Amino acid sequence: MADSEFGFELRVCAWAEQWPPDGDAASFVARQLGTRNRRWDTLVIEVDPDALRRRADFGAERLDSDLLHVVRHAPDDWQFYRDALPHPGYPWRYVREAVHRASDRDVVETRRDGNKIQLRRKWAYPDWVERIVAIENKPDLDASAADALADQLERDVALGLADEVWLATESDGDGVERALLTEMPVEAGILAFDGGEASVEWHPRTLAAEAAGTRITERPSGGEYDQSAARFEYVDADWKREKRLEIAERAYERGWRSYLDTMRPDCRHFDVERGEHGYLPRCRAKNREQTAAECSGSCPEYEPEPPAWRQKEWPIEGGPGAAIRRVLDARRSRER
Numbered sequence: 463m464a465d466s467e468f469g470f471e472l473r474v475c476a477w478a479e480q481w482p483p484d485g486d487a488a489s490f491v492a493r494q495l496g497t498r499n500r501r502w503d504t505l506v507i508e509v510d511p512d513a514l515r516r517r518a519d520f521g522a523e524r525l526d527s528d529l530l531h532v533v534r535h536a537p538d539d540w541q542f543y544r545d546a547l548p549h550p551g552y553p554w555r556y557v558r559e560a561v562h563r564a565s566d567r568d569v570v571e572t573r574r575d576g577n578k579i580q581l582r583r584k585w586a587y588p589d590w591v592e593r594i595v596a597i598e599n600k601p602d603l604d605a606s607a608a609d610a611l612a613d614q615l616e617r618d619v620a621l622g623l624a625d626e627v628w629l630a631t632e633s634d635g636d637g638v639e640r641a642l643l644t645e646m647p648v649e650a651g652i653l654a655f656d657g658g659e660a661s662v663e664w665h666p667r668t669l670a671a672e673a674a675g676t677r678i679t680e681r682p683s684g685g686e687y688d689q690s691a692a693r694f695e696y697v698d699a700d701w702k703r704e705k706r707l708e709i710a711e712r713a714y715e716r717g718w719r720s721y722l723d724t725m726r727p728d729c730r731h732f733d734v735e736r737g738e739h740g741y742l743p744r745c746r747a748k749n750r751e752q753t754a755a756e757c758s759g760s761c762p763e764y765e766p767e768p769p770a771w772r773q774k775e776w777p778i779e780g781g782p783g784a785a786i787r788r789v790l791d792a793r794r795s796r797e798r
């Protein structure tokens with residue numbers, strides 16, 4: 463059983479690398495990604511493997527929305543950028559900046575024709591994202607957590623930004639509390655984890671990710687004194703399409719092992735242990751899994767690894783922190 467929600471989340475991510483639970487699909491996993499209003503714990507991006515290989519031409523860093531606008535519409539042959547790219551709905555000077563950034567990143571070619579900037583593509587941007595699966599993690603499901611989650615998942619279903627939404631929870635050995643699970647929207651799938659393995663308690667429905675969605679902006683409590691109506695806003699299909707690609711791009715850049723970027727693998731107490739499906743961080747000082755929030759420079763037990771560890775080429779090069787980072791970074795790029 464995981465020591466914390468963070469530990470549970472990492473276990474779900476490690477397990478999800480064998481996605482899907484039944485079937486076959488090329489995919490990779492990321493964590494803590496979404497939109498300004500909604501962040502999911504775990505995301506599985508199902509991909510077209512050939513197209514994903516072609517995506518690698520554009521580098522390991524994500525392409526943000528402005529860069530995507532440039533690379534997706536860059537022409538085969540030289541053209542003035544304003545003639546080649548559709549009007550983005552914001553001033554052209556921002557597009558020009560994005561064209562320069564894209565050129566600096568070496569993902570398009572540019573040249574000057576008088577004072578006009580021309581561009582042409584280096585590669586066609588591939589259609590590499592097949593499906594996005596969002597998983598909300600809640601190891602200890604109690605009545606109030608179930609209420610909040612049911613509300614959140616209903617919002618996810620109404621918006622339909624992901625193709626599937628799931629709840630992942632920890633099995634208590636006799637099966638998860640079924641009464642609580644019945645509160646969840648029927649469209650959401652349910653995964654019950656027992657140790658490092660998961661069983662599907664409920665299969666999700668595929669959401670209309672390509673169609674327009676509905677954002678629930680206000681929901682009355684529905685109590686005796688609250689007769690107000692829920693408020694909704696319409697979300698068009700184009701916005702969803704753009705947002706899905708931006709999310710997938712961020713997932714491509716980060717993967718789920720990026721937790722190392724915000725933790726302190728350079729602390730002498732930082733360790734990793736092998737779980738069922740991958741490495742998980744562990745603090746030797748606390749003698750348990752540490753959370754990402756507590757594993758920081760402000761941790762009272764933080765101690766930098768001694769310089770001698772680094773200089774003595776432990777065990778091959780650098781201290782344990784450097785070695786751990788190398789192992790997890792290598793796994794991160796391999797999964798990508």
Ligand code: SF4
Nearest residue numbers: 729732745757761763
């Ligand atoms: S002592 Fe603190 S900083 Fe060091 S590994 Fe443990 S939690 Fe992280």
